[in-house]
Amino acid sequence: MSEAARGRRALGSTTVRLAFALALTQIVTLALGLAIMSGLTQRTLDNEARAAAEVARDDLLADHRTVGEAGMQRALNERLASSDDINFVAYLRGADGRRIAGNLAAWPQGAGTKARWTVAMLTRTDAQRPDPVGYVIQPLPGGEALLTGQVLEAQSQITRAREQSFIYALLAGLGIAAFASWMILRVLERRINQFNQTADDFAAGQLTSRVALSRSGDAFDRLGEAINAMLDRIATLVGELRAVTDSMAHDLRSPVARIRSSLERSLGETHDPAARNALADAIDEADGLQRLLDSALEISRAEAGIGRNQFVAFDLSEMVRDLAEVYGPLAEDEGFAIVVDAPDTMAVVAHRELLFRALSNLIDNALKYAGGGSRITMALADGGTGGIRLSVADDGPGIPPEDREEAMRRFGRLDPARTRSGAGLGMALVGTIATLHGGKMELDQAKPHGLAVNLDLPIGAAE
Amino acid sequence: MSQKILVIEDDRRTADFLTKGLSDAGFVADRADDGRDGLFLATDGSYDAIVLDRMLPGMDGMAVLAALRAAKVQTPVLILSSLGTVDARVEGLTSGADDYLSKPFAFSELLARLKLLMARSVQAAPSVETVLACDDLEMNLLNRRVTRAGKRIELQPREFRLLEYLLRHKDQVVTRTMMLEGVWEYHFDPGTNVVDVHVSRLRRKVDDGFGRPLVHTVRGAGYMLGIGE
Known part of the structure; x- marks a missing residue:
């Protein structure tokens, strides 16, 4: 469960990064397009203004040639007076530097009698503030100089409008990019979630679970086919393993059965007390061996998810109280009191016998390893959203955090000398039983000291 | 007349042990070495109880049980098996067996359970004791x-x-x-x-x-x- 959740988080960051990259690419493309367009517009506008200024100059020069100085002045004044081209500016400077005609307040500073297309801030006679003006200057044969140009004011308005539309387009583009990314994200997530679901189900022991293929032959389908092939292989191996363990149980347990039978028969035939004691001890050992085989078998079967079809509805609170009753006298003899902290009823759907075994293993462990303690608390609580938390805690020495992993391992023991009895399968079996129920086992520090084993199981029966 | 018990078990030593023990306890014990023979003997319904091994050559124990129940033979059956896991037990019990005992077993336990089964099948309605x-x-x-x-x-x-x-x-x-x-x-x-x-x-x-x-x-x-x- 937790692995899948981690997987989903990692997937989240990858897809989110992907979406960001996608949106960013779209926005950069859009911005680039807008910038190129605006540059082109600017150049066209500039060229137009320049052409207008040059045409006006050429017209006036032609007037000068055909009708003379005075004729040209008249044409210039007419042109300034007409409102056809409100952006037109002109300045006719005499050879003495005075203004003969024109609508500019002054000759551009530093300008000579000839200039190619130049842009400068110039003030018109009817304006308070200078405007951006593009102009050309041409000297006349009489020593005068003629300046013609265009106020670029209108162009700056167009530029502003262009900047605004640029921002609007960018915002709209951002929205569209976000929406497109979200759509792509959803499609990706949906496909990837199918993989996730399959992996989760498979990990939980549903060995027939496979990725559904869309038959479109795309990359997801190819990945799905590869994963399905892998799952087929694993399922085959698990099946073989199960067959091997089952027949091994048969092969290994039958001799044990015969040994036990012989011992039992001998026990019935001898009356020598020493022999009877030895035989009874040997029978106990045979029983212990059988329980070890049972536990190992039970673990491999629970790991393979066998037993899920035997989940039944029952009252877990009652089971917890039963356990306290069954183990009460034994615990009392060992110096422990069993305390139950459970609601009156707790309806669950689970494997009754395996859960009972898990809890009795935990109590057994507490009795065995919580030396010096005096209290075993079995707590049952509603974890919300269909989950329950079962915990068995003692007030013994506990297990330091660095040793907890080892304690949950199969045959893992914290007692290097192996002086205490126990097969070391107890905790591992509890862990696999928790997994079989789609939950998990964790070891924790009991308060103020001791070991707490928590089982979080999603087995609450929906009311 | 003493009660008759059929032992269907392929493992010779276990079968010997069982038939000898049952005879000592005063029963008539017959044995079959494989599922087919066992089914053949069991179908006439003359036995008071059947001890059935789960893993048998020829015909699996569960198949023998299914065939018996399909033929409406209601003789109490105790399954004896090395498949001692919880699931195998539940599976055995839900498919028509009356009890289930895993190897290695104590003969006394087998005997106790067999007697219980036979007593249960004789007195259909147990008298209400006070x-x-x-x-x-x-x-x-x-x-x-x-x-x-x-x-x-x-x-x-x-x-x-x-x-x-x-x-x-x-x-x-x-x-x-x-x-x-x-x-x-x-x-x-x-x-x-x-x-x-x-x-x-x-x-x-x-x-x-x-x-x-x-x-x-x-x-x-x-x-x-x-x-x-």
Whole structure:
């Protein structure tokens, strides 16, 4: 469960990064397009203004040639007076530097009698503030100089409008990019979630679970086919393993059965007390061996998810109280009191016998390893959203955090000398039983000291 | 006429052990070495009980059981198997077996369970008993009073249930597993002496201070309530 959740988080960051990259690419493309367009517009506008200024100059020069100085002045004044081209500016400077005609307040500073297309801030006679003006200057044969140009004011308005539309387009583009990314994200997530679901189900022991293929032959389908092939292989191996363990149980347990039978028969035939004691001890050992085989078998079967079809509805609170009753006298003899902290009823759907075994293993462990303690608390609580938390805690020495992993391992023991009895399968079996129920086992520090084993199981029966 | 039991078991030594033990206990024991022979013998319905191994050559034990039940043969069947896991047990019980015992087993436990099965199939409706007794120990199920030699014995509810179970199986060996199953309804082999402690507490109340012990330990098997040897 937790692995899948981690997987989903990692997937989240990858897809989110992907979406960001996608949106960013779209926005950069859009911005680039807008910038190129605006540059082109600017150049066209500039060229137009320049052409207008040059045409006006050429017209006036032609007037000068055909009708003379005075004729040209008249044409210039007419042109300034007409409102056809409100952006037109002109300045006719005499050879003495005075203004003969024109609508500019002054000759551009530093300008000579000839200039190619130049842009400068110039003030018109009817304006308070200078405007951006593009102009050309041409000297006349009489020593005068003629300046013609265009106020670029209108162009700056167009530029502003262009900047605004640029921002609007960018915002709209951002929205569209976000929406497109979200759509792509959803499609990706949906496909990837199918993989996730399959992996989760498979990990939980549903060995027939496979990725559904869309038959479109795309990359997801190819990945799905590869994963399905892998799952087929694993399922085959698990099946073989199960067959091997089952027949091994048969092969290994039958001799044990015969040994036990012989011992039992001998026990019935001898009356020598020493022999009877030895035989009874040997029978106990045979029983212990059988329980070890049972536990190992039970673990491999629970790991393979066998037993899920035997989940039944029952009252877990009652089971917890039963356990306290069954183990009460034994615990009392060992110096422990069993305390139950459970609601009156707790309806669950689970494997009754395996859960009972898990809890009795935990109590057994507490009795065995919580030396010096005096209290075993079995707590049952509603974890919300269909989950329950079962915990068995003692007030013994506990297990330091660095040793907890080892304690949950199969045959893992914290007692290097192996002086205490126990097969070391107890905790591992509890862990696999928790997994079989789609939950998990964790070891924790009991308060103020001791070991707490928590089982979080999603087995609450929906009311 | 003594009761007839059919043993279907391919393992020769286990089969020998079973038939010999059953004969010693006063039964007529027949044996079959494989599923086909076993099914053939069992279908005439003349047996009082059948001990059936799960893994058999030729025809699997579960298939034999299914065929028997399909042929409307209702002879009680006790499955005997090395597949001692919880699931195998439940599967066996839900597919028509009356009891399930895993190897290695105590013969006394097998015998106790077989007797229980046969008694159950004979008395279709168990008579409603109100008083259970053994020697001078009496249990009144109506007012839940327990007396021994006329003296009142105070028992906790769990001790009462345990004693009731022992009294109902008076003079039979009951194993620890059977007691957990009968008293608390959990099929489970605890491995620790969790049941022993219950019995020793009960024994203290029932036997201490009285002349003759009634609760006996049967070594290598379990316990028995009775007057004793």
